[in-house]
Amino acid sequence: MAIKKTAKKAPASHTSDHPKKWSAEVTTESTYPREGLFNKSAETIARELASKKVSPKGPASGMRMLTFYINRAGKNLPENRLKVLQHAKELLHARIEKAKAA
Secondary structure (H helix, E strand, O other), X not given: OOOOOOOOXXXXXXXXXXXXXXXXXXXXXXXXXXXXXXXXXXXXXXXXXXXXXXXXXOHHHHHHHHHHHHHXXXXXXXXXXXXXXXXXXXHHHHHHHHHHHO
């Protein structure tokens, strides 16, 4: 006599009226980066996210936007694009440190 094992389903943690990811519910009143910015070069991304036009609260606000974008895109980002975005974070971090020193 064979014992049949059945896989247990995990309880549904979300109902159909809720987004699957918490980040889908995030709303903000801050300025948004222009369309397609995160598809540009690392230097362009860092420069624009550090600008007062995009980040009125300063480069640290731009860093939060970039980190949020990277986390939200997650596994869907190609490795080469992730490298560019990580480089943009490094450049933006350098701008933040420079602003702190001034």
